[in-house]
Amino acid sequence: MCVCEINRRSPAAVGVPDGSVRRMAPRLLIASGIFHPEAGGPATYLYELLPQLQQHGWDVRAISYGSAPVQQYPYPLSRIPRRALPLRLVDYARTARPLLQWADLTYVHTLGLPLSGGSAPRVLKIVGDQAWERSIRRGWIAPTEDIDVFQTKNYGPLVSLQKLARSREVRQMDYVIVPSVYLKRMVVGWGVAEDRVQVIYNALPPEQVDTPHTQAEARQHLQLDDRPFILTAARLTPWKGVDHLIAALAQVPDVRLLVAGDGPMRPALEQQVERLHLQDRVRLLGHVPRDQMALYMKAADYFALYSGYEGLSHVLLESLRAGTPVIASDKGGNPEVIQHGVNGLLVPYVDVEALAAALKEALRPGKRDALAAHAHANMERFNFVHMVEQTNATLKRLLI
Incomplete structure (x- = not known):
């Protein structure tokens, strides 16, 4: 089950005199593993970016894991509680399926999400190497293992499977956005064509809080x-x-x-x-x-x-x-x-x-x-x- 936060009706469709419905805005689905108000760069990035994309004519909906208190967002957000595996995967997949069918484009922010269904193009934002992070968390490599060394070093079958799964999923995407030249080099190293990876630097919106001057x-x-x-x-x-x-x-x-x-x-x-x-x-x-x-x-x-x-x-x-x-x-x-x-x-x-x-x-x-x-x-x-x-x-x- 999910907690759905829908604060106003989507402006994506309007009625016309003959009674039919005309699409007015491209439909963008955001699929993530974390979302505001959770801590972390991806959550902050989406919170700041999505209202701006709405101003550029997108009809936005989002789905993410999380059980944060309901807050007001200017777009529908479906939160999937982080229950034990595989329950949360089932919940996420069930909620995502109609959204994937609805979307004209899906912007993915976490690898390994159960996103089956729909035929719209998929864009992936990569901010790190999930195989490296997961291998550290599970104790398969040392916490100090260098991420650049990790890209080419052989650590045995468990880590190799993580690398293979990560690279395969990324290559299946239609396009990849990264926030640094460093990350572009890494993603190209996973077998993604260079012309399918674009660097768009992260940025901060204008300050919205008054901070002391000194x-x-x-x-x-x-x-x-x-x-x-x-x-x-x-x-x-x-x-x-x-x-x-x-x-x-x-x-x-x-x-x-x-x-x-x-x-x-x-x-x-x-x-x-x-x-x-x-x-x-x-x-x-x-x-x-x-x-x-x-x-x-x-x-x-x-x-x-x-x-x-x-x-x-x-x-x-x-x-x-x-x-x-x-x-x-x-x-x-x-x-x-x-x-x-x-x-x-x-x-x-x-x-x-x-x-x-x-x-x-x-x-x-x-x-x-x-x-x-x-x-x-x-x-x-x-x-x-x-x-x-x-x-x-x-x-x-x-x-x-």
Whole structure:
């Protein structure tokens, strides 16, 4: 069964004098595994993008796993509770079937969804390698296994089957959208023709919350003193590298680390903080609401994202928009956002000694101000209006 959130009648069809119905808008089905208000880049991306696509003439409907409280959305949304397998797959497939028959185009945001039925073209947005993530979660490869090495290394039959299933499903799509050049290279490596993969950079919509103009004002709102602190925000999974940040912090006195986010690694991180006697310098904030997150980003001396993989991180864009420079790993799409020594520092992954050295460099007098002065460098590539227009044009080009 599903929880359906339908807030107003679709404008896709109108009556005409002879009593027939004339289609007025192309029908777009969004099929995802997560949706607003859940945390994560894909959920944020869809929440911001879909109203804009409606403004461009699309009749939008969406389906996703989730059991969040009913909220108001300007399009019908079917939520499928995350019951035990295979029940949730059956629920999703049953709900999706008539939607797939209804759609002129399906925009898929999660691999492995039970989407059987319908003949409309399918576009897939890829933001990572699900085979790599799943192999880490199931303990088939080490949490620190490099995603680039993973693409070609042989790990045995279980991992090979994951890779095969991922590549086969992606190749069956009519078109693929990725948020970085890095990801395009990866997807082409899975056997997808280069001319069927398009880079459309992620972007942020105009700010909708009033944030303080200065770092000092933000700290006052949060009741934080003027001691330096580094902020990181991530789902607490092994590849996000928060444990490496904590380990590096132990080598750098007089700076604090605030960690926003929750996830399966939280108990291990709490134990690490205690083992390293960093209870007075590391705070695990848990889930931080969006408006509060903007305050923390403005208040921080640096935002850190030392992850083993990023497609094109929304939080990096948010930090730079706030004027806060970044310390990031040199993995994935991070180098497409961060210019080393200009708006932040890029650090090899995994190298805790190099990370500690970068933290020390970042805390040198005047360094933060010099990087913050160029926080908006190269940000024109991540223009929200341009992202919407590119996405709209790409989707309409694929209509039958």
